[in-house]
Amino acid sequence: MSDTSSLASGDAPAPGVPGDPAEVELRLPADGAYVSVVRTLTAGLAARLDFTMDDIEDLRIAVSEASAMVLDEADAGAQLDCRYLLAPGELTLTISTAAQDPVAPDYESFGWQVLATLASEAAIDAVPGSYSVRLTVRSSLEP
Incomplete structure (x- = not known):
């Protein structure tokens, strides 16, 4: 999913430098059995960013819903690619997979809500x- 050469080129900030975002990537088989790994990693990263316990629990639920949406569209044998961008007080997660013919998003679904x-x-x-x-x-x- 990503070109790690950009990390070596110096374009990305060094992880651990206060105020600079850090990137974390995880690749797993696109199988529901691995969603617990995604939730656990997400919770650990959020704890590192000093999120509250309530924030972390909400994030776990959101990750479960996002994972379910992506897994429903995954091609057989595909990977689940998770990319985290960490910044002070903020975590961005993109979960993606190969999907030859994905259906249009259902913004009225319970999971999306x-x-x-x-x-x-x-x-x-x-x-x-x-x-x-x-x-x-x-x-x-x-704030």
Whole structure:
């Protein structure tokens, strides 16, 4: 999904430098059995950003909904690609997979309503060959 050469070229900020965003990537089989890994990693990263316990629980639910949406569209044998962008008080997660013929997003579905309510920002990108859900959650401690 991404070209790691950009990390080596110096274009991306160094992780751990206060105020600079850091990127984390995770690739798993597109199978519901692995969603718990995505939720656990997300919770750990949010804790590192000093999110509250309530924020982390909301984020776990949002990640479950986003994962379910993406997995429903995944091609057989596809990967689930998770890309995190971490910034002070803010976590952005994009979950994507290969999907030859994704259906149009259903913005009236219960899953979308839950996701849109729990995330500060959310979006779906469904194009031939790919389906992704992006969500941004900001800590309730941020002004």
